[in-house]
Amino acid sequence: MMSLFPKTGTLAADVDRVLAAFGREVTRHHVPRVTQRAEELALQFGVDVHAARTAALLHDLGGIFRRDEMVDLCTALELPVVPEERRVPLLLHAKLSVVLAREWQGVDSPEILQAIRYHTTLHASATALDQVVFLADKLEWDQGGEPPYARALCAALEGGLEAGTRWMLGWMALPEARLLIPHPDLREAWRAYGLTDPSAAAREWSG
Template sequence: MHAAYHPLKLEPLTGDLRKDIVQFLRLNGCPKTAEHSIRVGREAKRVAELYQVNAMSAEIAGYLHDISAVYANDVRIEVARSLGIDILPEEESFPLIIHQKISREMASDLFHIHDQDILDAVGCHTTLRQDATLLDKVLFVADKIEWDQAGSPPYLNQIMQQLDKSLDHATYEYINYLWRQKEKLRVVHPWLRDAYYELRAQME
């Protein structure tokens, strides 16, 4: 096992991914993330079914997307380097964002997920990316609907309205929400910027 995983508490996998994810996150001090991940998995499945996307893949991606929460922000860049992850300057200056890439590696290494579509969705669930797949968008939207903060997201009604139109409309609604306040963001991730311009062109 990779040295980056040595500090983590790991139990043998049961074959029930939902149960294994909850156990893993709770064992490693992230019970709230466990609850969030289950909600995202459920919502991702629901959104996937609306748009004829593989619902099982969406649910799995939802369970896995935040497993890197077990690493504190101040060690994430070190962990990413040790796992051989390509680190962008924006991620180095704001390590929270690189959690999506770390989760991708953990999903493969610790939970033996080798479906590239699932791994790719996990790996861009915070920022999205250019040429995003339908599964990428499903997880992206589900994560924003079932956010990990207290209360309801300020953009929830708008996203739900747009989701009635199309998956792209819902995806763009959130990216545009961020873009309108980009001056307040710590960083503008290049993947987010690329996704914004691509979706904006499609919406026009």
């Protein structure tokens, strides 16, 4: 399928063209914003800007597939599918984004592919690049307008990248996050950051 979209040499244009072809207009507007934010955070916290930009541009590419076909597609590709992903197939889009990044764009950096893979949930062994892409995705969410937590998260980031990450993970445990189901990777991230009561980290900043 992706052979229909030969690379032009400009990753941003390639991604935009594919998202447009599949009618993913919301994602088309989301991705450039996430990319800009990822570059800003990378500069702020001394992370490889090119790696952050590449991961951000490709992070949602797996969303071109319909949700009702994601489980079968991952099974066909021999990608592991956990029960939570069967219940909420959209959680699989990050794994599919990794496949497209590697097979379509030839991305072979384990660090970049990992940042793409965990941009939604983070995980227990998050690198600074992982955190940058994760937070950029949350600050430039795809639900319209400014996220309700944006100011509090930016305040938390004044304490450093780890502090911002911890805050965001904590907010994701609050009722207002409206998570359909916590992914196992998110639960591992909570434990890794010592969030036995994940919402406590968010309450520290939200007052």
